[in-house]
Amino acid sequence: MSVVLVVNSGSSSFKYQLIDVETERRLASGLVERIGEPQGRTVHKVPQYGDDGAEATSAAEHDTIRRIDDHADGFQAMLDAFAQHGPSLEEQPPVAVGHRVVHGGARFFAATLVNDLVEINIDDLSVLAPLHNPGAVQGIRAARAAFREIPHVAVFDTAFHQTMPSEAYTYALDRDTAEQYRIRRYGFHGTSHKYVSEAAAGFLGRPVDELRQIVFHLGNGASVTAIDRGRSIDTSMGFTPLEGLVMGTRSGDIDPAIVLHLQRRAGLGVSQIDDLLNKKSGLVGLAGANDMRDLLARSERGEAAARLALDVYTHRLRSYAGAYLAQLGGADVISFTAGVGENTPLVRRGALDRLGFAGVEIDDERNESAKRGEITRISTDGSAVTVLVVPTDEEVEIARQTLDVATT
Ligand code: ADP
Numbered sequence: 001m002s003v004v005l006v007v008n009s010g011s012s013s014f015k016y017q018l019i020d021v022e023t024e025r026r027l028a029s030g031l032v033e034r035i036g037e038p039q040g041r042t043v044h045k046v047p048q049y050g051d052d053g054a055e056a057t058s059a060a061e062h063d064t065i066r067r068i069d070d071h072a073d074g075f076q077a078m079l080d081a082f083a084q085h086g087p088s089l090e091e092q093p094p095v096a097v098g099h100r101v102v103h104g105g106a107r108f109f110a111a112t113l114v115n116d117l118v119e120i121n122i123d124d125l126s127v128l129a130p131l132h133n134p135g136a137v138q139g140i141r142a143a144r145a146a147f148r149e150i151p152h153v154a155v156f157d158t159a160f161h162q163t164m165p166s167e168a169y170t171y172a173l174d175r176d177t178a179e180q181y182r183i184r185r186y187g188f189h190g191t192s193h194k195y196v197s198e199a200a201a202g203f204l205g206r207p208v209d210e211l212r213q214i215v216f217h218l219g220n221g222a223s224v225t226a227i228d229r230g231r232s233i234d235t236s237m238g239f240t241p242l243e244g245l246v247m248g249t250r251s252g253d254i255d256p257a258i259v260l261h262l263q264r265r266a267g268l269g270v271s272q273i274d275d276l277l278n279k280k281s282g283l284v285g286l287a288g289a290n291d292m293r294d295l296l297a298r299s300e301r302g303e304a305a306a307r308l309a310l311d312v313y314t315h316r317l318r319s320y321a322g323a324y325l326a327q328l329g330g331a332d333v334i335s336f337t338a339g340v341g342e343n344t345p346l347v348r349r350g351a352l353d354r355l356g357f358a359g360v361e362i363d364d365e366r367n368e369s370a371k372r373g374e375i376t377r378i379s380t381d382g383s384a385v386t387v388l389v390v391p392t393d394e395e396v397e398i399a400r401q402t403l404d405v406a407t408t
Contacts, residue, residue, distance in 0.1 A: 003027065004399040004406075005094040005147070009071065009139020010132070012036060016078060018087070018094065019399040025049070026056070026395075027087050032074040040068030044081035060085070071142035079146065097143050097152045098402030100191070100394070101136045103129035104156030105182065111159065111401040114140060114152040122154060128182060128239075153402040160190030163231040168327075171239070185243075187235035189217045193225040195397035196337045196390045203375045204333065204386065212328040214321065216351065217392065219338035220248035220290060224317070226324035234327050236320055242277060245320065246313045248290030251281035253316070283309050292340045292347070314350030321351055325358050331385050334360065337392040345370070348378065352387065359384025 002021040007014055013033035017026055030044040042064045047056030062085045068074050082089050099114070105125045112118055119140055126133040136154075144152055161169075169185040171178060178184065193215045200215075201208040213227040222245040225235040236244025236252075246252045254277075262268045268276070284290040286309035287298070298306035325331055336348050345367045352360050361383035370376040370389045379387035 001093070001095055002403055003092050003094050004402050005097045005143075006100070006395045006398045006402070007097060007139055007143055008100040008395075009135050009143075011135035011138065014071070014074060014135075014139050017395045017399075018082075018092070019396060020092075021396075021399050021403045024393075024396050027092060028082065029059075030078065030081060032068060032077055035068050035071060035074050038067050039065055040074070040077070041065050042068075042074075042077045042081055044078070044085055046085055046087065071138045072145060075142045075146040094147070094150060096150050096402050096406035097147055098398040099136060099140050099143065099152060099154050100157070100398055101140075101154045102132035102157045102188065103186070104154075104158045104162075105186070106162070106184070108154070108156045109159055109162035111153050111155045111405045113405055114144065114154050118154060119144075128186070151406040153405045155191060155398045155401050157188045157190050158186045160194045161185075161187030161225070161232045161235050164233055164235070168234045183239055185235070185238040187223070187225070187232065188237045188241045189221070189223045189225075189235075190232070191394045191397045191401075192217050192337065192392045193223075193227065193232065193235070195394065196335050196392050197225075197227045197230070197333075199375060199390050200333050200335045200388050203388065203390070206332075211332045212330060214324045214328070214331050214334045215390075216317065216334070216336045216341050217338045218245070218317075218336065218341035218344075218347065221250070222247045222252075222338070222340070224320045224324065226327050228328055234324060246286075246316045247282040249279045249282045249284045251277050251285070283313065286312060292344055296344070296346065310346070310350070314347060317347070317351035318354060321355060325355070330358065333386045333388060335388045335390045337390050342370075342372070342389055342391055348387075348389070355385075360387065361385075362387060 004019050004021055006017045006019060012035045015031050017029040019026055026047055028046050032042050034040045044062045045059040047059045049056050068077055101122055103125045105128055107121055122133055123137045171183060196215045197213050198208055201211055208230040216224045221241055223235055223237040226233050242250050244252045259273055262273055283295060287295055287305040289295055295306045295309055299310050340347055348367055349362055352362055361380045362378055363380045367378040370378055373391050376389045378389055
């Protein structure tokens with residue numbers, strides 16, 4: 001049996017998926033939210049598969065409102081949903097639970113079997129990820145109590161980037177200060193970057209350890225990674241997910257002196273600046289919307305702010321594409337993934353259209369007609385660098401790594 005329960009827990013909600021790793025099928029997925037509020041909500045979805053084993057075309061959705069006191073109560077609500085709407089966890093018992101954890105610091109360089117000490121270490125890393133790790137710990141505790149008999153595995157967003165060399169992860173700051181406060185580049189979205197780079201290699205029928213790859217993960221959060229023969233050697237997110245590319249609501253790279261200027265001249269406090277850079281900047285800051293579809297439509301109508309937002313967005317992508325081509329000494333494959341990367345031909349073209357000198361040649365028709373949900377080559381047959389659109393699947397990657405750790 002190879003059924004794994006994947007859990008992604010925050011402080012007031014968690015998502016779950018029951019995945020058969022062998023077939024990569026989702027047997028159920030759901031969400032428990034508003035934990036601790038009077039009107040807690042559970043949404044449980046059961047995909048319907050055809051007899052021929054084809055992709056699920058529909059899902060039965062079950063929505064329940066009831067008070068959910070804490071994460072333990074949340075797991076009970078999830079178990080009730082399974083019991084009531086299926087699939088039966090007795091007939092298809094998970095062999096392990098995989099937990100998505102945002103921050104593994106410099107301690108966790110791979111998916112790790114959870115025990116009490118690991119749990120304490122993840123909690124300790126809350127200093128570096130105050131918005132994320134405490135919720136993950138709450139989820140892990142409750143899940144370990146709900147599923148006592150099976151192994152639990154923590155899969156870290158940062159782990160894939162632990163292969164970066166010191167010159168890539170070190171900031172040019174005072175060494176003692178950096179060390180005392182654990183300030184270095186950690187990188188995030190690692191699970192997705194790993195999955196996509198392996199899927200790209202699989203699509204090309206080449207071993208991952210022969211390829212130099214650049215992966216653009218462009219969702220609401222966005223990052224790009226340079227991957228040298230399977231190892232992350234540089235990535236755009238840094239000490240936190242704020243650094244790097246222009247994102248839906250985050251600024252990405254800015255001159256750090258802007259923060260000082262805002263404190264001194266605008267009198268903004270720490271939490272106001274935090275809010276400004278993380279929630280009111282990026283595409284939302286530039287054009288008042290973080291949904292790419294919205295911006296594209298408004299830019300087509302000639303709206304200047306939307307145009308500028310798209311130009312700033314693609315300008316940043318080009319800068320990183322150039323930088324990572326230089327770090328890798330050229331690339332064999334460049335992939336685009338996540339909401340924006342998978343669905344926006346204009347962004348893909350904008351990111352690469354000046355890279356002809358480096359052997360990158362986009363085929364416009366392939367780029368425009370890339371199908372949703374499929375790996376698609378969008379470079380010309382003669383392009384020295386293969387450019388792909390690769391749908392990401394972080395949950396399947398978590399399930400695979402979990403099974404791997406749990407069974408070895
Ligand atoms: P998250 O980072 O939250 O996981 P996703 O990878 O799902 O995000 O990406 C969400 C973003 O993808 C949306 O904010 C939107 O800008 C963009 N997006 C989603 N679907 C499309 C589409 N069909 N065309 C263009 N952009 C899209």
